[in-house]
Amino acid sequence: MPASRPAESRPYHHGDLRSTLLAGAERTLREKGTGALSLRELAREAGVSHAAPGRHFKDKQALLDALALVGYDRLGQALSAADDPALPLERRLTVLARAYLAFSIDNAELLELMYARKHEPDASEQMAAAVDRTVGSLERVIADAQERGEIVAGDPQHLTLLTGATLQGIASFAAGGMLAPEAALDGIEEFVHLLLHGLKPR
Amino acid sequence: MPASRPAESRPYHHGDLRSTLLAGAERTLREKGTGALSLRELAREAGVSHAAPGRHFKDKQALLDALALVGYDRLGQALSAADDPALPLERRLTVLARAYLAFSIDNAELLELMYARKHEPDASEQMAAAVDRTVGSLERVIADAQERGEIVAGDPQHLTLLTGATLQGIASFAAGGMLAPEAALDGIEEFVHLLLHGLKPR
DNA sequence: TCAACAATGCTGTCAATGACAACAATGATG
DNA sequence: CATCATTGTTGTCATTGACAGCATTGTTGA
Numbered sequence: 139m140p141a142s143r144p145a146e147s148r149p150y151h152h153g154d155l156r157s158t159l160l161a162g163a164e165r166t167l168r169e170k171g172t173g174a175l176s177l178r179e180l181a182r183e184a185g186v187s188h189a190a191p192g193r194h195f196k197d198k199q200a201l202l203d204a205l206a207l208v209g210y211d212r213l214g215q216a217l218s219a220a221d222d223p224a225l226p227l228e229r230r231l232t233v234l235a236r237a238y239l240a241f242s243i244d245n246a247e248l249l250e251l252m253y254a255r256k257h258e259p260d261a262s263e264q265m266a267a268a269v270d271r272t273v274g275s276l277e278r279v280i281a282d283a284q285e286r287g288e289i290v291a292g293d294p295q296h297l298t299l300l301t302g303a304t305l306q307g308i309a310s311f312a313a314g315g316m317l318a319p320e321a322a323l324d325g326i327e328e329f330v331h332l333l334l335h336g337l338k339p340r
Numbered sequence: 341m342p343a344s345r346p347a348e349s350r351p352y353h354h355g356d357l358r359s360t361l362l363a364g365a366e367r368t369l370r371e372k373g374t375g376a377l378s379l380r381e382l383a384r385e386a387g388v389s390h391a392a393p394g395r396h397f398k399d400k401q402a403l404l405d406a407l408a409l410v411g412y413d414r415l416g417q418a419l420s421a422a423d424d425p426a427l428p429l430e431r432r433l434t435v436l437a438r439a440y441l442a443f444s445i446d447n448a449e450l451l452e453l454m455y456a457r458k459h460e461p462d463a464s465e466q467m468a469a470a471v472d473r474t475v476g477s478l479e480r481v482i483a484d485a486q487e488r489g490e491i492v493a494g495d496p497q498h499l500t501l502l503t504g505a506t507l508q509g510i511a512s513f514a515a516g517g518m519l520a521p522e523a524a525l526d527g528i529e530e531f532v533h534l535l536l537h538g539l540k541p542r
Numbered sequence: 543t544c545a546a547c548a549a550t551g552c553t554g555t556c557a558a559t560g561a562c563a564a565c566a567a568t569g570a571t572g
Numbered sequence: 573c574a575t576c577a578t579t580g581t582t583g584t585c586a587t588t589g590a591c592a593g594c595a596t597t598g599t600t601g602a
Contacts, residue, residue: 149597151549151598155550171458176587176589177588177590178589179587188553189552190550193551194550197589198588198589253516255516255517256375269518289539290537290539290541296530296531299527299531300506300535300539302513303509303510305509306509306512307507307508307509307510308501308502308505308509310455310509311504311505314456315457316471325498328494328498329498332492332499332502333502334538334539335538336534336535336539336540337535337536337538338490338538339489339492351568353567353569353578353580354580357579378558379559379561380558381558381559388580389580390581391562391580391583392579392580394562395580399560399561400560400561
C-alpha cells in the first residue's frame with residue numbers, strides 16, 4: 139500500500155474530505171466537547187485550507203446536523219443488534235436498555251447533539267425519520283408484549299413513551315455525572331424490573 | 341418615580357451590573373438559545389463597556405455557571421411550593437411531577453445549562469449541593485411512602501433515581517420537541533400511575 | 543479529443559467574539 | 573482625607589465563521 143501520505147505535494151483534491159471532517163469532528167467532540175469544535179481547526183487537522191469545509195457543510199450547524207445523523211445510524215445499529223425477539227419480555231427489555239445506556243455513555247456528546255433542537259429545517263426531516271426508526275424498535279417490543287398480554291392495555295405509544303423516557307432519563311443522569319456509568323449499567327436490571335412491576339407493593 | 345434612566349450621563353458605576361447581566365443573559369437564553377449568548381452583546385444591552393462583565397464573571401463559563409445556580413434556586417422553590425405532604429402518595433407524586441415538568445417546559449434552555457457537565461470546579465460544588473437539595477425533596481417523598489408501606493422495599497436512593505429519571509426523561513422529550521408540552525402535561529397523571537403500578541398487568 | 547461545466551480547493555477579507563492589560567473613576571475604611 | 577479595593581473604560585490580540593473571487597481537477601457529451 140502507498141505511504142499513508144506523500145507529505146510533500148498532496149493532491150489538490152483531498153478525496154474524502156467530508157468523511158475526514160466528520161471523523162475529526164467526532165474525535166474532537168469526544169475529547170474536548172461540543173464547544174471546542176472549530177471548522178478551521180478541523181480543516182487544519184485534515185490538511186486543507188480554512189475554507190475547504192465550506193464546500194461540504196454550508197454551515198457549522200450543517201456539520202453538527204450531519205454528525206447527529208451519524209449518531210442516529212450508529213444508535214440504530216446498536217439497538218437492532220442488541221434486540222432479540224426470542225427473549226422473554228423482561229430480559230429483552232433489559233438487554234435493550236443496557237445497549238441504549240452503553241451507547242449513551244460511550245457517546246454522551248454525540249447524543250446531546252442528536253437531541254439538540256436547533257437543527258436546520260432541512261436536516262430536521264431526516265432527523266425526525268431517524269428518531270422514528272429508533273423509537274420504533276422499542277415500540278415494537280412493547281406492542282409485541284401487549285399482544286401477548288404481558289403488558290397492561292393502553293395506547294402503546296404512551297407506554298413506549300414512558301419506557302423510553304425512563305431510559306433517556308437514566309442515560310441523561312449517567313451522562314451528566316449524577317450517576318456513575320458502572321452504577322447505571324449495574325442497576326439497569328433492577329430499573330427494568332421496577333418499571334415492569336411498579337413501585338407499589340403487589 | 342424617577343425616569344427609569346437619565347439617558348445622558350449615567351453614573352460611572354452601574355450599581356447592579358451583575359444582576360442586570362444575569363437577567364439579560366436569561367432573556368437571551370430564552371429568546372435565542374444558549375449559543376447566541378455573547379458577553380459583549382450583554383454589555384451593550386446593559387449600557388456598559390465590552391469589558392465590564394469581566395469584573396463580575398471571570399469567564400463566559402462563569403456566567404453560565406451562575407445562571408445555572410439561579411435555575412436551581414428557582415426549581416427548588418417551584419418544587420417545594422408544589423409539594424404537599426398531606427396528599428396521598430399518587431396524588432402527591434403527580435403534583436410534584438407536574439411542577440417539574442412545567443418548570444422544564446418553561447425553562448428548557450436553563451435546564452439544559454443546569455445539567456451541563458462543564459462547570460468550573462469551583463461552581464461544581466455549589467452545583468452538586470443544589471442538585472442534592474432538589475433530589476432530596478423527591479427522596480423525602482419516596483422515603484415517607486416507603487415507611488408507610490406504600491412503596492416496595494429497597495434502597496430509597498434507587499427508587500428515587502428511577503422516579504427522577506422518568507421525570508427527567510419526559511421533561512427532556514418535551515423540551516426536545518419529541519412530545520408536545522400540553523401532551524406531556526396532560527399525560528402526567530397516567531405516567532405516574534404507570535410508574536407506581538408497573539407495566540405488567542396485576 | 544477537447545471544450546464546457548461541475549466539484550472541490552485556495553487565498554483574502556470582514557465583523558464578531560472572548561480574553562487580557564493598562565488605566566480611570568468611584569466608594570469605603572482607618 | 574489618604575489609601576486602597578471595586579468596578580468601569582479603552583485598546584489590543586488571536587480565533588473564529590462566513591463569504592467572495594479565483595484556481596485546479598474531474599466529467600461529460602459533441
